[in-house]
Amino acid sequence: MKKVFSILIMVLLLCNHTTGSASTLDIKSEAAILIDSQSGAVLYEKNAKQKMYPASLTKIATAIYAIERGNLANMVTITKEATEVDGTKVYLNEGEEVPLKKLIQGMLINSGNDAAEAIALHLDGNREAFSRHFNDFLQNKINVQNTHFTNPHGLFEGSHYTTAEDLAKITSYALHNDTFKEIYGTKELKWVGESWDTTIFTHHRMLKGEIPLEGIIGGKTGFVTEAKQTLATSAENEKISLTAIVLKADHKKGIYQDTQLLLEYGFARFQTSLLEPSEVKHNKYYLPNETFITEDLQEGRQTVLDNGELLIETGSGETIQTIQLEKHEREPVESKVEQTKQEHEEDHATVIYGAAVFVLAGLLVGMKNKIFKYLRR
Known part of the structure; x- marks a missing residue:
């Protein structure tokens, strides 16, 4: 009963926070x-x-790096160095052979x-080479700029640091990637190893359903003393897909409360749409x-600035998203038609003006001749 009451209180608090603007969200976490x-x-x-310490959220980046760079079916021979790493483990044995995909599952889920x-x-081959190639992948493939990882x-x-922004991009x-999405969203998995035969469960309380929130599709927890509690969570409904990094x-309670506030706010306020090139009409820029x-x-608008930036805005004018449009190499057809029409009008006016000048000159010449004749009398 106490647990049910706590959940009801949390829901009421969320209702009070998610109907306003982002500035009303009371996020306690540092970033x-x-x-x-x-x-x-x-x-x-x-x-x-x-710049922040990510703790085990690093493993999100390691997972997509391994999925894209390695062969998931390859057998990996476990070294003594791997077995001696501190912290949470899946209890691998030196010399044990494990498929790469299974290692990624053990890393992300447990x-x-x-x-x-x-x-x-x-x-x-070694930690130094891994760090170098890993950071190159993150910077050049995913375009993160404020991340440097020294371990996996x-x-x-x-x-070893990153930012909330970079983690969200990663x-x-x-x-x-479908393989990543599958593993990231796995709640439990039967694990059979040489020294460990068990079922592993995600540590993410929202993904497990311990903290109920509709639409959770994946998540990763993290903790080391210097980083404190860290959390990555992804959720979706029929209108939008969201990722929250906190x-x-x-405390654990605080990191989940912050995440829930963020996701509820996102679901209540926004939707994703596909903007077609034909929907952006401008005489200098195009999508x-x-x-x-x-x-x-609730209400929104789109504005194209003089520099070609398309602003997607709220009804109150807050910018949600900025998209740089391309500049037309040639003037649009409509512009050329208008220019031709204008040139035609200008030519017509020139002809009329020239004719008027010619007539006026003729009149002046005629008047001049009459004056000369009058003076000769």
Whole structure:
């Protein structure tokens, strides 16, 4: 009964917060961001560009790196180095052979640090090479600019950092991969290893259903002392797909409350739409491809600035998303028609003006001759 009462109180609190603007959200964690996973539009941010320690949210990046770079069916031979990593494990044995996909599952679902280390060593041979290739992948493939990872699992190192904004970009990018999305959303998995025969469960309380919220499709938890509580959560309904990243909360309760506030706010206020090129009409700029945009459910508008930026705005004028349009290499047909019409009108006016001048000149010449004749009398 006490648990039910607590849930009801939480729901009432959410109702009071999710109908307003982003500025009304009382987010306690040090950094947070909410984005539309399809359009990339930032719907809420707090210290989103501040460098932070991610803890095990690092494993989201390691997972998509491994999925895209490795062969999921390949067998990975576990080294002694991998088995000696601190923290949460899936209890791999030295010399054990495990498929790469299974290691990714153990890393994301049970947060196995030993699985993460085994993945890194398998892909790149040693930690230094892994870090170099890993960061190149994140910067060049996903276009993150404020992230530097020195390990695959997120155990604390001073030079291992990221931002809420970059983690949201990485997670949204990864969600476009079906294998990642499947593993990221797995609640439980039968695990059979040489030294561990069990069922592993996600640590994410929303994904497990312990904290009820409709639409949760995946998540990852994290904790080290320096990072405190960190959480990545993705959710969707029929109108929008959202990803919330929340960093450095003092307690687990706080990190889930912040996440729930963000997701409820996103569901209550926004929807994703597909903007077609034909829908953007401008005499200097155009939209080259169909593009996902995030719109205000209540009221919204679109504005093209003189520099070709298309602003997707709320009814009150707050910018939700900015899209850079392309400039026409040639003037649009409509513009050329107008120009031709104007030139024709100008030519017609010139002819009339010339004729008038000619007539006036003739009159003046005639008057001049009459004057001369009069003077000669």
